[in-house]
Amino acid sequence: MVEKNLTVRSSPHLHSGESTKMIMLDVLIALIPACIAAVWLFGWRAAALIVVCVASCMASEYLSRRVLRRPQTVGDLSAVVTGVLLALNLPSTLPLWQAALGGVVAIVVVKQMFGGLGCNFVNPALVGRIVLMMSFATEMNTFPSPWVDGVTSPTPLAPDAAGAYDLRVLLFGFHGGTIGETCAVVLLLGFAYLLWRRIITPTIPLVFVGTVFVLSWIVDGGVYEATYQILSGGLLLGAIFMATDYVTSPVTPLGKVIFAFGCGALTVLIRHGGALNEGVSFAIVVMNILVPLIEKATYRLPFGQKRGGKHA
Amino acid sequence: MGKYKESFTKGIVKENPVLRLVLGTCPTLAVSTTVIGGLGMGVAATFVLVCSNIVISLLRKLIPSMVRLPAYIVVIAGFTTIVQMLLKAFVPSIDQILGIYLPLIVVNCIILGRAEAYAGKHSVGLSALDGLGMGVGFTAALVLMSAIREFFGSGTLAGWPENGMFPAIAVFAAPAGGFFVFGLLIWATNKLSAKFDKEFTPKTSFDCSACPHAASCEKMTMGGGCDE
Numbered sequence: 001m002v003e004k005n006l007t008v009r010s011s012p013h014l015h016s017g018e019s020t021k022m023i024m025l026d027v028l029i030a031l032i033p034a035c036i037a038a039v040w041l042f043g044w045r046a047a048a049l050i051v052v053c054v055a056s057c058m059a060s061e062y063l064s065r066r067v068l069r070r071p072q073t074v075g076d077l078s079a080v081v082t083g084v085l086l087a088l089n090l091p092s093t094l095p096l097w098q099a100a101l102g103g104v105v106a107i108v109v110v111k112q113m114f115g116g117l118g119c120n121f122v123n124p125a126l127v128g129r130i131v132l133m134m135s136f137a138t139e140m141n142t143f144p145s146p147w148v149d150g151v152t153s154p155t156p157l158a159p160d161a162a163g164a165y166d167l168r169v170l171l172f173g174f175h176g177g178t179i180g181e182t183c184a185v186v187l188l189l190g191f192a193y194l195l196w197r198r199i200i201t202p203t204i205p206l207v208f209v210g211t212v213f214v215l216s217w218i219v220d221g222g223v224y225e226a227t228y229q230i231l232s233g234g235l236l237l238g239a240i241f242m243a244t245d246y247v248t249s250p251v252t253p254l255g256k257v258i259f260a261f262g263c264g265a266l267t268v269l270i271r272h273g274g275a276l277n278e279g280v281s282f283a284i285v286v287m288n289i290l291v292p293l294i295e296k297a298t299y300r301l302p303f304g305q306k307r308g309g310k311h312a
Numbered sequence: 313m314g315k316y317k318e319s320f321t322k323g324i325v326k327e328n329p330v331l332r333l334v335l336g337t338c339p340t341l342a343v344s345t346t347v348i349g350g351l352g353m354g355v356a357a358t359f360v361l362v363c364s365n366i367v368i369s370l371l372r373k374l375i376p377s378m379v380r381l382p383a384y385i386v387v388i389a390g391f392t393t394i395v396q397m398l399l400k401a402f403v404p405s406i407d408q409i410l411g412i413y414l415p416l417i418v419v420n421c422i423i424l425g426r427a428e429a430y431a432g433k434h435s436v437g438l439s440a441l442d443g444l445g446m447g448v449g450f451t452a453a454l455v456l457m458s459a460i461r462e463f464f465g466s467g468t469l470a471g472w473p474e475n476g477m478f479p480a481i482a483v484f485a486a487p488a489g490g491f492f493v494f495g496l497l498i499w500a501t502n503k504l505s506a507k508f509d510k511e512f513t514p515k516t517s518f519d520c521s522a523c524p525h526a527a528s529c530e531k532m533t534m535g536g537g538c539d540e
Contacts, residue, residue, distance in 0.1 A: 101481070109492070131483050135481045135484075136481075
């Protein structure tokens, strides 16, 4: 006789207890130093931006799930992460309604319209930022100086500021830029935490930053210039927190390397050849779109099968 | 009279060339940044559509089917040239806005599509009404889309007020915003016409003859429409 009390299930049978919520919480903890540095450098306006973006993202997530009659997911904290990342990518003088609009675009258009967490094909926070950049070019390109009211300073990547900053200034963030990208030290702190908690593997950030370093060395002709390039702009923020997004980065080890190399190469290309001073967001979004192709080209084959042959 | 009414009204919502048949998307996305441009494009294309439908319908028994496409294109190109000359002579400002998209009406697939799918098979009166209905549908879609894009993208409507009502969200005027508004309108029309179809038309009377798969469709031979 068949024992009726036994349930038959396929593997895996053990659950590590890891959940989306736990991972997102860890990412948020890793972002705390960056948020503190943002408020320390840019004042209450930075705090307001973070609060507005998080509120706008959570409200968008809640309302769009309601309207689409899908299970509520606002509790998994992914919208909070998107909100914080978006806020860190904005200059502190941006009008708050524009920041809120960025959150709506990120969650409603990029994430929920494609099916919610796990179905978006590009990073929501980055597209939110790009839409804001295309819509409000003046506001998005005005970067106030830390600690000085009403004075703007060029980002280290602006053509007239090239090489103007000491590397130590770049490391600690006393220069113009978006609220979360200027202080390199706190971003590296977050990186260390994510590695320690094994939330991300180091492949993508290291290859991404390494590619930018090597290519800048070749193009600009010096270690100082190359270091200057990797410490300025949104590179560290993008490489550590955006390019490593599970949903929009490849899962295969080789795929990660190709993806990160592409991000780095495109960043250098846009910084040196493009009309924009900074290209990290565009580079990551372009590579996000290529991820399905990269994965198709690099997935591990079952023994004896040839690439391009019949699908398993 | 039913079929005359039907040949006119179907182009407006049910078979709207832009939002339901997804034809003519190139001019739709390109000129729908301002209401004036959208309206000008719609009216110009409607004129060409009606005239070419009439002429092609008149000639439908004379044109050998092997060379029908070149023949249609010649007729369409003739009327497009007329429209272009008229606009240049009387409303040069609209000619300026439309630019290259005005002569490109020649290859607008709505016009060739109607010639091939309708005017080549139906009488003059029906073809004229079909062209008019499709033209009205095209114009309505363009005006609606350009109103949304101009309102959010520049804060104006048909150029008024000059400085805009509120800070513009420039992405709506950019191509990306065009695709976004386009997608939303297609979604809205599909929702609307699904409701419309359910309420007013029994499923079996679904007309599959315009469907490109009609010849090979199993369901067609079995007498029923698609699952839509």
